[in-house]
Amino acid sequence: DVKVTQSSRYLVKRTGEKVFLECVQDMDHENMFWYRQDPGLGLRLIYFSYDVKMKEKGDIPEGYSVSREKKERFSLILESASTNQTSMYLCASSLYQGPYNEQFFGPGTRLTVL
């Protein structure tokens, strides 16, 4: 079974702090993704990576950066957290791109920025 793990289920940070959200997958997947989920808005793609050290912006990259130094690990970084970044963050991975490959999700991190 594919396993995608995220470093924290719940996180509380203060405005202006630098925040790291870590995601690890154990199935040698090429592609990894970061989404945020807000009520009424569904899931929105922040960044994704299709190879080590490769990254591409998704639909809402502002205020975020990412790092992928190893194939199994994809980190989301909030350089200076703001209250409007309070959200549920979901990491996902898939073996390939293309329309026939499902994404496997981690359990999510509920981030609150005070």
Add this chain to the structure above:
Amino acid sequence: AQKITQTQPGMFVQEKEAVTLDCTYDTSDQSYGLFWYKQPSSGEMIFLIYQGSYDEQNATEGRYSLNFQKARKSANLVISASQLGDSAMYFCAMREGTRYGGSQGNLIFGKGTKLSVKP
């Protein structure tokens, strides 16, 4: 324009009855995939079922089936014999085309339907 539309923000179903969750999509690609995910209150997204645009048969996985009507661009999820554990948010998603790299090949999600199963 929305690519994935789920028109039912919330639905109720009686335990042991069947329920249909609606999903319509918009794409000009010939090759695409349609997915349904379940999200319980605990937060994790659970993959349920997949339908490829070239698949002639409707996909089925246990109690889940996908009613795929290509001409209408709809991909409704049918849950048979609902159970209390089916209470969750359900998301329809689409992945377009055969382009590799770039955001075009990524999953596009609808806003979800909250299903509540009554005992």
